[in-house]
Amino acid sequence: MFRLTTKISDCLAILFMTLFLLAPVAANHAAAAEAPGRIAFLPFKSNGPKDMTYLTNGIRDMLGSRLASEVGLTIIDRATVDQTLPSPAQLKNVDDYRQAGKQLQADYLVIGSLTAFGSSLSIDSKVFNVAQGSLQSFYATAKNEDEIILAIDKLAWDISEKVFSHPRPATALVQPATAPTQNSQATNPYMSAHPDRTLAGRNGFYGASPFITPKGATSGFTKSQNMRMSLQYIEKADLNGDGVDEIIMADRKSVQIFSRDGNRFAKVGQVTVANRLRIHAVSIGDLNGNHKPEVYVSAADYNAPNSFAFEWIEKDQVNYLVEDAPFYLRTMDIPGEGKVLLGQRADIDYPVSPGIYRLALAGNNLAQESRFEMPAKVNLFDFAVADLDGDKINEIIAIDQYDRLQVMHAAGSILWKSDDYYGGSTRFIGGRDGLGLAAELDADKDLNRVYIPSRIIVRDLNHDGLPDILINKNLSSASRVFKNMKSYPAGEIHALTWNGIALAELWRTQKIDGYIVDYLLSPNPDNTKAELLVGIILPGSSLSFLEEQNCTVLMYQLNLAKAENTEPTN
Template sequence: MFQRRLTVILTATLALMLMAGTAMAQGAKKYAVTPFEYNGPKKFSYFPKAFQASLNSDLEWPGHAESAPDSLVEELKAPTSQGEAINTMRASGLDYIVTGTIAILDKEATLSMKAYGVDGSSWTQKGQMGIDEITPWLDEQSKAIMGEVFHRPGYSTTDQEVKAEKTKDIVQTGPTNPQFIQAEEREFSAASLNPQFRYEGGTGSVGRWRSQTLRFNSSNMVVGDVNGDGKNEVVLLTNVGISVYVFENGKLKHLDNLEVAPKTQFLRAELMDLDGDNIPEIIVGSIQTYSRKKLLAPEITVKSHILSFKKGKLEYLLKNYRKFLGVLRTPPTYSPVLVVQDKGEPQVFTNKINEAIFKNGDITKGPAIPRPEYANIYNMTYLPDGFGYKVIVLDDYHRIKVYDQTLEKLSSSDVDRYNSSGIGVEYSERLAGMGPGMGDGKIATYNVPFRMITAPLSKKNQYELLVNKDLSIAAQVFERFTYFSQGEIHSLAWDGVGMNLAWKTRRIKGQVSDVALADINNDGKDQLVVLLNTFPGGMGFTNRKTVVLAYDLNM
């Protein structure tokens, strides 16, 4: 009897839930956001679609207002009057239409937004602002539409003003791992942390994993599923070749090693799916150096490679390509793009970067990529910033320089240096056409930085720049000293004026040589992964060994 009653109750409850869900779905009103009419430079022509996608997401009110299907929106024409908007909504079964215009002149944007209701209601807002201020302006207007047009409680202009008086902005915090220290006296601060008491890592290892010591030194690291087995592998570029490992039973298990030619100097390793099978290939940029006379810089030959590990063995798909290969994540999608750059003369790099396509075992150059002065494929990255972006470059002294989309410099770090890898490429500063002579006059060294990473770690849609701050007294004394005995991973955020500290790791003892954001232990969560070379001191420089660290981002 009891089971029968329980069955009846459960059946009735399920029926009520289904009826409620159906009623909610039927009661939700439909809105459509049409692409904004655009007038401005071609480089910002992706704004209309970006605005449309952003507003479609921001205006959703579960159970009350939902976006119309893409197939319907694609057939709509942006209305030019309220009457035309009402006719369009009646014909298509919509309840609301949102449209707008955007014009960009130099660095100023002029926006206009309109929202129409099928009941005859309307809402209009205009604004003029810098390109960097578009995102907060759109966020503000989407809330206004929710309140004034959709009549969502707490979203009207009046409600927002009252709410602002009663509450403060939510504090933005970084990852909660105790191995990380939050910045103070800014929006990223965490009052519970006292840097005076919690500075060094100590003997504890909560939230941090450390690999076994590997008896070689390494210059590059990438983490990804390079054989398609569903687990991420760790690829290291070392002084003994290219090695592949996998996390197993708390340690790194060796899978394969590929020896390379003598005097090979690795510059960068990248992962990218080049053939569309969802398994990334390994892209390696390297040089081979040949000593000459004492007063001459070494002769440099560029040798880039593309490798596969799909069969469990490292195999060359492209070997000894005579140009620098790398990967940039370019706007507006920030998907990885294969890039190529020629060797320069006398400098290491030429001043031109091109997209590249790998097909049938060969490289084909594509369109040129605009770049700031002195930028190359290994020292620049793009920092998403709302609907725009910043170009970040590490200069020859490893200072951070920030450029806007027009490549105008916005800021530069002062004395702090970042991402020194210990990879130095010597070259002659003798100008072309000055003749061979008996010597090069001056032999300079370009220190190739390791990768910078951008990711939204502290707040959704706000990207941060992950870099390593170089810490070494000796590095401040000797110009060509490139090995640092300590470091700290810093997360920097653009605040409109410069790059400010959001959070940092505790001090790391050793030469930080690379970083990654990846799931190294295959637990479904990304970690901050750090490649470290132990530093035995000046007398034991040739005895450096490799250690990999992994920090949980949140605990």
């Protein structure tokens, strides 16, 4: 249940008293030097099951007091701000913010929101520079009542450093969960300079987890730093044989390789493609049996596939096994066969040709072998294979172009089809980028695109000895109404189990703000615990195919042994 504890109220009361006693000192300190400007804190939006006005007002006051005392800003009175701008939601663009700044005679505006994420709080804020017309984003979390003041303090220091170039003292530094080695930044030319803050675990403040879930399925999640890339796919493998998996992330034009230290990713290599090509999928295999993982990159121009495979050596050095392959490529695990390489060709006038084939390495080329038994309407990236009911006969789990999930026999007869939409993706083959909004809104216009559905993961998720399904559900009304318009502001990850007649929900995550691009599940050897990596395009990123987007990776720690099949709650 959503309620403020006495402990939180006491903490806030003590803080307000401290700020009151220190106010004269802060005022004298600010007067001693030329103030860097005036700042207005607009009303914070609250997202939660109950009114959080008390907290949002407290956060505004606390942030203001800290910036006044440390930076020397003049804080515009909250009552003046509320009377002048009663509804920040009316501010839609840069001109609106500039006009608001003029009305308040402010040099900076701070807008924000407070969200109850199950058991924790998320504080999001943006600082608008009125003169420059620029906007910077900041973020902090508190996983329980003991950390709310620390989170506010951290947010204030982040703003102080990045907006006003006022460094925090050493005593105010917050160490990351897993710190990099002392000289890794200096010696690694690919290191990200400033990883974002860690998201807190979800097991303390307001009483639930980040999952609508059976008991104990997760202890929380963290996130990587934000990265400037139009993420298309994620994989992981020990590419250099050091016993530690690298993270492989592909955007439209490159495959980027990262080492990982906790929640911190450091770029250590990159492979780019020709400008005319787009990457739409990446998969891992060891088809030549040399115990060194191969990266299979499925890429295409607007007419046909042009894929390749490589073994990574270091930095930008790779050993190409295959280049200019006329197949879309995908490795996958087939029950009874193990890891296989599958491929599909393009047709003369359509992005895909019927027929999925097993492929084998033959020198520097790929040899087409036997046809993989699959209904003709199912394309290479649409499906997974699993024996859902344990009868030694494999079922096909597939997503169609309308985002409906299906279970079928290999011959094509449908056992079940979902009423809900699953998957949802902006990746496609064929067609063209950048045709404009008018073309996307024209439902009758054939853009000759075939969309690449989201990954379907097969794994025993409830510890009953039978395979289950992990899949995303990107949420969008417009993308269901307009077949050519694909835009997903939020999504969820769903765990499903076969009950004999349908795929039924085991659990799902709470709504994740942002477009879920791809996800990986890495269980431990006895399948009792697993890490779920979820790659997302962050909210507010450009929808244009011509512009880079911002992405991040969420990291959930799952306890599969405790995942009981319970009805979800809303």
